[in-house]
Amino acid sequence: MSYFAVQSDDPGHPEHPGRAERQYVLGQELRVSILTSAEETEGRHDVTDSFMPAGAATPLHLHTRYEERLWVVSGALTVWVGKERTTLRSGDFCTIPLHTPHAIKAEGEGARALNISSPAGFAELIARAGTPLRLATGDTELDAELFGAVAEELGDVVLGPPGTTPADLPDGPALP
Numbered sequence: 001m002s003y004f005a006v007q008s009d010d011p012g013h014p015e016h017p018g019r020a021e022r023q024y025v026l027g028q029e030l031r032v033s034i035l036t037s038a039e040e041t042e043g044r045h046d047v048t049d050s051f052m053p054a055g056a057a058t059p060l061h062l063h064t065r066y067e068e069r070l071w072v073v074s075g076a077l078t079v080w081v082g083k084e085r086t087t088l089r090s091g092d093f094c095t096i097p098l099h100t101p102h103a104i105k106a107e108g109e110g111a112r113a114l115n116i117s118s119p120a121g122f123a124e125l126i127a128r129a130g131t132p133l134r135l136a137t138g139d140t141e142l143d144a145e146l147f148g149a150v151a152e153e154l155g156d157v158v159l160g161p162p163g164t165t166p167a168d169l170p171d172g173p174a175l176p
Contacts, residue, residue: 024130027142029056029162034127038120046123048115052077052106057162060103060169065155066121068096070104075111079104080165088113101159101166125154 022034029052036047060080070079072088079086079094081102088094096102115122129147131140151158160168 021132023133024126025133025136025140026126026130026147027140028053028138029058029142031133032126032130034123035114037123037127041120043120045116045118046120048123048126049073049112050115051110051112052104053110054106054108056110057105058103059158059162060101060160060164060166061151061156061158062099062101063096063117063121063156064099066117066119067098068102068122069116069118070094070096071114071116073112073114075109076107077104077111077113078107080167082166085165101169103160103162103165105162121154121156125150125156 023032024034025031031051033049034046035049036045038046070077070088071093072090074090076090077088079088079096079102081094081096082100086094087107117123125147129143129150131143148158
């Protein structure tokens, strides 16, 4: 099954067709449903439900305006946060502090996770730089130029392409 397919007939489920205006893709690497936005929390936080297919990875990056928290719903994610590398599985949680270089890679069959940013920030990046799910196809690619411009405006700093880790930074920390 394509990961673009709707997963539920439950109208309260974040992937129900009625929530199409809050669903996005970043190329083939990430599918995101915005569950709670900055506008709904007076900017305190936002919450997204994300799916990364097996092998998909984020660029090495850091956030200057918000902390990121990940709670894995299913599957497994390898997460590099500063000097630490860990594999998160269903039910595991991790916090990524401000100004901390990090990268995330989906393992096995891919992974679904809730992402909480506080104050809010990640959902805006997705809404402004992603492709609405209803317009996505199996050939949809990430608009890297748009993504980079929006990320920079929102205080995100890309430090390296997907596949790089904090240990790859000059004078970077060595991973265990």
